Amino acid sequence: MGMDFFETAFKIAKNHGFEMTGAYSPEKETFLANKFSERKKKGHIVFLGSENENIMFDPKKYWGKCKSVISLALSYNIIPKCTETNDSGMMSKVSSGIDYHHVIGDKLKAVVRELKDIYPHFDCVFQVDVGPLSDRAAAWHSGLGFYGKNSFVINPDYGSWIFLAQILTDQEYQLESVKIPDGCKECKNCIKACPTGAIKENYDFNGKLCISYLTQKKETLTLSERRAMGKHLYGCDICQEVCPYNKKSKEGKEKSFFSDCSKRYPELKYVLKLDKNSYENYYKKTSSAWRGRRLLQRNAVIVCGNIRNKENLELLHQTVKDPRPEIRLYSLFSLAEYGEDQKPLIERQLGQEDEDFKIKYNDYK
């Protein structure tokens, strides 16, 4: 099979829209694994669920038959520039169009199916985002991009607006993969722009400070975490927006990732009033859906407290009576942001809650 196999695989992947393709033979990783340990020692690592630090940089440990990793990337740079209004919250680009897990998952299945028609005996497993491996490590090793200071894998042509996926195969990759050299040089735009200081010097990154993480975090958020969220309803794109590679990046073609501005920067009242059906019509189809409607609305309540305009105050007076305790709790936190004159109302509402609720309120207010 040899190289024909990989050339065929790249061609099929390109036909399915993956603009970037590459491969590498996984050896035992030490460089990234050491960097990982350093980060972990500082307490800067956050995981979302399926990652496994023991095999994260070691595809062979994950899948014993693995001899090569095919890395693929697809641009989602097909989203119009949106301007915020006084009362809008912000969804990040990744969570705007149709959920990439589905779109890319389907494409990966199709690529594998077509490859199997030609090479019936080859075997593989694949991953996009959800899985034990680091997608970025595989993309970097395969020459799809360099690691930026903002921790993204950045492709010189497409920037960082790219989703990463990989197919682990039992086929030998005989070529030497060529890594893309560091492209950040003296630039520090992302370090300067990150509102929470999550991006550190020397390629360090503290996930616990990252707004994207806070918007996905299920545990109760502290006052400083809530304030750090600003207007972000889900995810954060600031360190990508300021990156020079994204200012000149090529556009993506995948229409499923398109979304209009009313959904990307929605009015807070719209988000807070989403009932199950209207949620399912749109946001349920996006990659924010894995955290569900309640978390999105919790975030909208937090953003109300951060914006503090009059219209939202009326909204909060309603959400403070929501049947879901989490929404009531955050409504009280946000009312407190409006100042002293909300105090009587907060006290009155607290009087109707049970002990556990009151303790939580006092611990986190």
Ligand code: B12
């Ligand atoms: C956990 C996770 C998060 C966490 C932590 C992210 C982080 N930066 O560590 C949180 C919730 C914060 C997050 C946020 C986002 N995420 Co996320 N996330 C993941 C996930 C599931 C695992 C990543 C992980 O923990 N890796 C472990 C880390 C430590 O390893 P690593 O990322 O390879 O980092 C290595 C480098 O930093 C390197 N390194 C360190 N020093 C040095 C020095 C040099 C010189 C070099 C070369 C390398 C190097 O070593 C590290 C290992 O220690 C991946 C999917 C996956 N399965 O890989 C998506 C993934 C990384 N996320 C992605 C996206 C799109 C996002 C968001 C943009 C979503 C949004 N709009 O809000 C933000 C961006 C935030 C940011 N600045 O990274 C994409 C990134 C695509 C890309 N082009 O890079 C991924 C790959 C999903 C995908 N399949 O497309 N995410």
Ligand code: SF4
């Ligand atoms: S996603 Fe936002 S909060 Fe996270 S590192 Fe980038 S700019 Fe900072």
Ligand code: SF4
């Ligand atoms: S903004 Fe500058 S420093 Fe940050 S990732 Fe982009 S090029 Fe690198």
